[in-house]
Amino acid sequence: MSHQWARRRPSRAAAAGCAALLLALLAPVAGCAPETSTPARFPDVQRMLDTRAQAVQRRDAAGFLASVDPRATGYRDRQRAMFAHLAGVPLTDWHYDLDSTGAFPLRAGESDARLAAKVRLRYRLKGYDGSPVHAVQYLTLIRRDGRWLVSADTDGAASGKSGTRQLWDQGPVRLVRGRHSLVLGGPAHLDRLKDLARRVDRAVPAVSDAWKGKWSRKVVVEAPDSVERMAQLMGSDDPSGYAGIAAVTTGEAGVSTATPADRVIINPDAYEELNDLGRRVVLTHETAHVATRTATTVATPLWLSEGFADWVAYRGSHRKPATIAPELTRAVARGKVPARLPTDEDFGFKAGAGRLAKAYEGSWLACRMIAGKYGEAKLIAFYRAAGKSAIRASSGSAGAPMEAATAVAAGSRPASRAVGDGHRRPARADRTDSALRSQLGINLADFTRQWRAYVKAQLRR
Numbered sequence: 001m002s003h004q005w006a007r008r009r010p011s012r013a014a015a016a017g018c019a020a021l022l023l024a025l026l027a028p029v030a031g032c033a034p035e036t037s038t039p040a041r042f043p044d045v046q047r048m049l050d051t052r053a054q055a056v057q058r059r060d061a062a063g064f065l066a067s068v069d070p071r072a073t074g075y076r077d078r079q080r081a082m083f084a085h086l087a088g089v090p091l092t093d094w095h096y097d098l099d100s101t102g103a104f105p106l107r108a109g110e111s112d113a114r115l116a117a118k119v120r121l122r123y124r125l126k127g128y129d130g131s132p133v134h135a136v137q138y139l140t141l142i143r144r145d146g147r148w149l150v151s152a153d154t155d156g157a158a159s160g161k162s163g164t165r166q167l168w169d170q171g172p173v174r175l176v177r178g179r180h181s182l183v184l185g186g187p188a189h190l191d192r193l194k195d196l197a198r199r200v201d202r203a204v205p206a207v208s209d210a211w212k213g214k215w216s217r218k219v220v221v222e223a224p225d226s227v228e229r230m231a232q233l234m235g236s237d238d239p240s241g242y243a244g245i246a247a248v249t250t251g252e253a254g255v256s257t258a259t260p261a262d263r264v265i266i267n268p269d270a271y272e273e274l275n276d277l278g279r280r281v282v283l284t285h286e287t288a289h290v291a292t293r294t295a296t297t298v299a300t301p302l303w304l305s306e307g308f309a310d311w312v313a314y315r316g317s318h319r320k321p322a323t324i325a326p327e328l329t330r331a332v333a334r335g336k337v338p339a340r341l342p343t344d345e346d347f348g349f350k351a352g353a354g355r356l357a358k359a360y361e362g363s364w365l366a367c368r369m370i371a372g373k374y375g376e377a378k379l380i381a382f383y384r385a386a387g388k389s390a391i392r393a394s395s396g397s398a399g400a401p402m403e404a405a406t407a408v409a410a411g412s413r414p415a416s417r418a419v420g421d422g423h424r425r426p427a428r429a430d431r432t433d434s435a436l437r438s439q440l441g442i443n444l445a446d447f448t449r450q451w452r453a454y455v456k457a458q459l460r461r
Contacts, residue, residue, distance in 0.1 A: 039098045042115070045141060048148045049096035049119065056086065056094040069142050069151035078169075079150075085168035088175055089184070092126035096137075103138055104156035115141040115148075116156065124261065128182055128218050133261040135164040136235070157237065164235035167222055180204035185223030189268070196221050196266065199279060203287040210312045212380060215291040223266045230267045246270040246282050249289040262290045284313040297387040299431050303342040307363030308383055311371065314364065321368075321458040325361035327354055332459040337452055338362055362455065369454045374440050385435035 039046040048067055055063030061083050068076045096119050103118035117139045122132040138156035141148050156162065167173050167184050174187040178197035181204070185193045200219050208217060224230045231239040234248065242248075244267075251262035264286045274282065288309040289296075296305055314324060322329040331337070338358065346359035370379045433444040440447070 038100050042098060042101065042148075045115065045117070045148045046098050048150075049098060052150075053094050053096050056083070057091065059087075067150055069144065069149040071144075072151040075150075075152050082168055085172050089168065089173060090126040090128075090175075091123060092129075093122065093124040093132060095122045095132075096120070097122065099136075104159045104161040106140070106155070113143050114151075117141050118161075125182065125220060128216075128220050129261045130216065131261050133263070135166065137163045162232075162235065162237050165229075165232040167224065167233070170224065170229050170232065180217055181219050181221060183221040183223060185266075186225045188225065189223065192268070193223055196223060196283070199283045200264075200287060203280070203284040206284055206315070207287045207291045207312055210315050210376070211288065211291045212377075213291070213295060213384075215294070217291075219264060219287055219290050220262065221264045221266060223268065225268065227267050227269050230265055233265050242267055244270050246274060246278075247286050249286045251290070251293050262293055264290070281310075281313040285309045288312040292383065295384050295387050299428055300383070300387040301341075301428065301432055302344050302347050303359070303363040303366060304383060304386055304432075306347065306360055307365075307367040308379070310360060310364035311367035311379070314368075321365065322461065325365065325459060327357040328361040328365070328455065329459040329461070331358060332456055333461055337456050339452070341366060341448055341451065362451075365455050365458060366451050369451060370440065373450075378439055382435055382439040385439050386432055388435075 052064060052067040055061075055067070061080070064083050065076065065080060068079050070076065099118040099120050101115045101117050104116045106114055106116050119137045119139050121135045121137055123135075124130075124132045137153060138161040139150050140152040140155045142151045143149075153163065170186075172187050173184055174190060174193060176183045176185075176190070176193040176197045178201040181197045181200035183193045183197045183200070185196075200221060204217050204219060208215075222233060224233060226239075227242055228239045230248075231237065231242050234242065234250075236242075246267055248265045248267075249262060250265065264283070271279065271282070286309075289305070292305070292308065317324070328338075342359035342362050346355055367379060370382065429444065436442055436444055436447050442450070
């Protein structure tokens with residue numbers, strides 16, 4: 001999504017006043033200048049946030065707590081605990097930016113001495129993040145003795161402004177480092193963290209063997225203790241939307257840096273239901289999303305990004321297509337070969353399990369067909385070309401996942417689900433058509449006909 005800069009239109013009275021002064025003085029009028037930004041209007045607030053961030057970077061607990069309202073005893077205790085949980089986390093940057101005020105309703109009579117602030121947290125993990133993670137916080141600020149202090153971070157929840165929690169907000173954090181992985185989670189499940197690190201360490205070389213492009217070859221995994229806590233890491237208070245989802249990859253699609261900040265977030269409930277193959281496929285799929293992040297833009301169709309990740313995950317597998325794609329196999333047996341490539345709607349949360357599975361299976365077969373018919377190098381070239389025509393996406397956040405892997409019944413194929421940002425440009429099909437023509441020498445309509453025939457041939461019993 002491209003940045004869209006909005007400018008407030010002056011009122012008629014203000015415009016008339018500026019015009020009159022212009023005629024009278026024949027000089028520029030300062031009153032017609034754009035409105036001052038929020039940090040400039042509240043410099044004391046931004047300075048407090050800067051001091052608070054510096055205290056985190058210096059590991060200065062007293063300096064950090066000096067920014068917290070001493071009368072907000074419960075919040076102060078939680079902030080003290082949160083700061084302690086950060087002790088082992090390898091931070092290299094930590095910044096707060098005041099984004100706006102009036103971000104959520106305050107109780108009557110509180111507006112004079114308080115601000116409802118939307119604040120953006122930016123941080124990086126040393127050795128892993130080339131660009132920062134972005135997370136939104138909704139903070140209540142109070143002015144005491146001429147100083148702005150933070151007094152709460154939950155007042156916006158009633159109006160749907162909960163913000164995005166971090167692992168250290170939830171409790172103590174244990175780290176497991178692998179050759180290519182950094183896994184963060186609660187101390188009660190150390191064996192799970194070690195297992196995740198081992199599996200990701202195996203996934204990275206597998207992905208690198210398939211995706212020849214340059215990428216960091218490092219993956220950060222967050223493993224919360226429950227689906228409820230997973231939802232909090234995604235900026236939601238409703239865990240029902242993540243039930244059955246084994247893993248989610250978050251990040252900033254289309255950023256220009258070589259190592260965008262991605263996180264693979266695990267749902268322990270759904271992940272534990274998968275067998276060994278399912279876990280390998282899920283983590284390889286997610287790792288493929290990390291690797292292809294800089295080549296993935298809003299122009300990349302979901303059938304391509306999800307199909308490619310599944311193609312990487314199953315690459316080299318000797319399992320038959322009918323075994324990997326059972327839902328689509330059953331549909332073909334009933335004579336219901338899909339008429340079109342999967343659309344974004346087919347990957348939606350409310351699409352239904354059957355429709356969702358067929359979308360992923362069909363997408364995987366599309367990429368498998370390209371690799372088999374045109375070669376793996378052409379598949380990668382097409383992937384890059386499909387994303388190059390879009391304006392680079394704006395910075396994302398952990399609350400806006402780019403992809404999620406969905407767990408199905410234990411022992412069966414782990415499907416995956418994409419979560420888009422809702423800003424797909426109408427001409428994307430034309431750009432996909434152009435990429436197909438330039439890289440494969442075929443238009444979208446003919447490619448679709450080839451794909452339908454391929455699906456029927458591969459899945460016919």
